[in-house]
Amino acid sequence: MTILEAIILGVIQGVTELLPISSSGHLNLMPLLFGWKMPESFDIALHLGTLLAITIFFFKDWINLIKGGFNQVIKKEKTIDGKIFWYIVAVTIPTGIISLVLDEFSDFLCTKFGIELPLIAIMLIALGIILYIVDKKAESKISLENMNFKQSFLIGIAQAIAAAFPGTSRSGITMTVARALKLDRESAAKYSFLLSTPIVLAAVIFSITDFEFSLAFFVGVISSFIVGLIVIKFLLNYLKKGSFKIFAIYRIILGIVVLATFILRG
Numbered sequence: 001m002t003i004l005e006a007i008i009l010g011v012i013q014g015v016t017e018l019l020p021i022s023s024s025g026h027l028n029l030m031p032l033l034f035g036w037k038m039p040e041s042f043d044i045a046l047h048l049g050t051l052l053a054i055t056i057f058f059f060k061d062w063i064n065l066i067k068g069g070f071n072q073v074i075k076k077e078k079t080i081d082g083k084i085f086w087y088i089v090a091v092t093i094p095t096g097i098i099s100l101v102l103d104e105f106s107d108f109l110c111t112k113f114g115i116e117l118p119l120i121a122i123m124l125i126a127l128g129i130i131l132y133i134v135d136k137k138a139e140s141k142i143s144l145e146n147m148n149f150k151q152s153f154l155i156g157i158a159q160a161i162a163a164a165f166p167g168t169s170r171s172g173i174t175m176t177v178a179r180a181l182k183l184d185r186e187s188a189a190k191y192s193f194l195l196s197t198p199i200v201l202a203a204v205i206f207s208i209t210d211f212e213f214s215l216a217f218f219v220g221v222i223s224s225f226i227v228g229l230i231v232i233k234f235l236l237n238y239l240k241k242g243s244f245k246i247f248a249i250y251r252i253i254l255g256i257v258v259l260a261t262f263i264l265r266g
Contacts, residue, residue, distance in 0.1 A: 005036055006216035010223025013046035014053070017224070018193070018231045020131060020172030020247050021254075023047075025120045028166055029258065041210035044203055045217055049224025051200045054193050057232045061194070080145045084194075087149055091156030092198045098157065099199065102164035116166060121259035123167030128251030131176045135244040140184035144191055151181045156195060167255070170196055175244065185239040193232065 009027060017023035027046070031038050055062065068081030069089070110116040142151070158177040162168040171192045178188035211217060 001038060001216045003216055003219055006220040007223050009038065010046055010049060010220040011227050013224040014050060014227025015231055017047065017050045018171060018228055019235060020169050020175050020244060021251055022124060022167050022169035022172060025124055025167035025169070028116060028120060039212060041207055041212065042220065044207040045211055046220050046224045047200050048204050049221040050228040051197065051204060052225045053228030053232060054197055057229055058194060084144070087152040088195060088198065091153055091195065095156045095160045096199060096202060098160035099163040102160060106164045106166065117262045118259060119165060120167035121255045121262060123165045124251045124255030124258065127168055127172050127176065128248045128255060131172060131244050132248035134176050134180045138179040139182050141182045143184055144187035147183065154181065155191065159195060159199065185243065186236055189235055189239055
C-alpha cells in the first residue's frame with residue numbers, strides 16, 4: 001500500500017465513520033473499484049484514528065461519565081453522568097457478543113456468494129431511505145440526559161446489526177434508531193459516538209497483534225484522526241439546526257451508482 005492510498009483511506013475513514021454514511025461501505029468499495037490491496041487489519045487500524053478523535057473530543061465527557069459511574073457504585077450518588085455510563089456498559093456487553101456473531105456470518109455470506117458489492121449498495125440505499133423518513137417524521141422530544149435504559153438498549157442492539165451488513169453504517173443505524181425513539185438530532189449523534197467507543201476499542205485491542213506498523217499505517221491513522229476531529233465538530237454544530245436529509249440522499253445516490261457499477265461489470 002502506498003502512502004497516498006493510506007492518506008486517502010484515512011480521510012475516507014475519518015469522514016464516513018462519523019457521518020451516517022458507512023465507513024465499511026466506502027473502505028470496502030475502494031479496493032473493489034480501484035484494485036487497491038488493503039490488508040484486513042488496516043481497516044481496524046483506521047478505526048484507531050477515529051477512536052482517538054472521539055476519545056479526545058469527548059475527553060471531559062468521558063471523565064465525567066466514568067467518575068459518575070464509580071460514584072454511583074461507591075458513594076451511591078445518582079447522577080445523569082453515572083446513569084449514562086452504566087447504560088453504555090450494560091449495552092456494550094450484548095452488543096459486542098452479537099457483533100462478533102453477525103460479523104462472522106457476514107464474512108461467510110460475502111465470501112461464499114460474492115455478494116459484498118451489491119449488499120453494500122442495497123444497504124446504502126435502504127438505510128438512506130429509512131433515515132430520511134424517520135428523521136423527517138420523528139419528533140425531537142428527548143435529550144441525552146433524559147434517555148432511559150430501554151432507549152439506550154435498542155440503540156445499542158441496532159449498532160450490532162451494522163456488523164452483519166457492510167454498507168449499513170454503525171453511526172447511521174444508531175442515529176436512525178435514536179431519532180425513531182424521539183431523541184433530538186444532536187443527542188442522537190453524541191450518544192452514537194459515545195456508544196461506539198468501547199466497541200471500537202475492543203476491536204482495536206483484539207486486532208493489535210495483526211497491525212503492520214509501517215509508515216502507511218501511521219499516516220492512515222493520523223489522517224483518520226485529524227479528519228475525524230473536524231467531522232465530529234462539524235456534525236454536532238450542523239445538527240443544532242440541520243437535519244440528516246443530506247446524508248440520506250448521499251447514501252441513496254451512492255448506492256445507486258455502486259449497484260449500476262456492479263450490474264455493468266456483470
